[in-house]
Amino acid sequence: MEILETDDEPCEQCGLCCRIFGPGITPTEQNVYVWIEQGRTDILRWFVAFRENNSSINCADLRAEDLGDIVSVEMRNSDTGDYVTVCPFLRRVAKTRYLCGIHQVKPEMCCHYQPWIWGETYFNRCRGLEKAHRNSREPL
Ligand code: SF4
Numbered sequence: 001m002e003i004l005e006t007d008d009e010p011c012e013q014c015g016l017c018c019r020i021f022g023p024g025i026t027p028t029e030q031n032v033y034v035w036i037e038q039g040r041t042d043i044l045r046w047f048v049a050f051r052e053n054n055s056s057i058n059c060a061d062l063r064a065e066d067l068g069d070i071v072s073v074e075m076r077n078s079d080t081g082d083y084v085t086v087c088p089f090l091r092r093v094a095k096t097r098y099l100c101g102i103h104q105v106k107p108e109m110c111c112h113y114q115p116w117i118w119g120e121t122y123f124n125r126c127r128g129l130e131k132a133h134r135n136s137r138e139p140l
């Protein structure tokens with residue numbers, strides 16, 4: 001969910017993309033580094049890092065100097081280690097309005113998610129995409 005509070009931002013904050021794609025979010029090494037530096041174990045504990053030797057470690061236990069050994073990072077339930085069914089950072093703030101609970105430091109792939117930009121991730125159920133199409137059809 002791209003939540004920039006600007007007038008020309010088509011995102012309707014319906015939260016659908018986060019509910020569907022959120023569990024598959026993979027943060028970049030830079031995202032993880034920033035979370036470690038900021039002591040954001042509340043975020044880190046929802047991710048597991050896999051090393052080259054196939055061993056894994058919860059990201060809350062990861063040190064910045066260990067990042068070079070990490071080949072992938074995946075979201076997991078912080079209590080059970082299972083896959084999650086919904087992004088744990090999604091917050092419902094009204095009947096049909098959702099916000100990202102970690103907006104300022106959310107993963108890079110969330111920052112760049114803009115289905116209304118041609119060539120970006122296409123998601124035809126995005127209300128923002130529909131709105132952008134509608135606006136582009138309106139007569140000048
Ligand atoms: S981290 Fe935030 S923007 Fe990304 S999927 Fe979760 S709630 Fe959505």
Ligand code: SF4
Binds near residue numbers: 001011014018113115
């Ligand atoms: S599906 Fe589209 S309108 Fe809804 S939150 Fe995601 S980007 Fe915004």
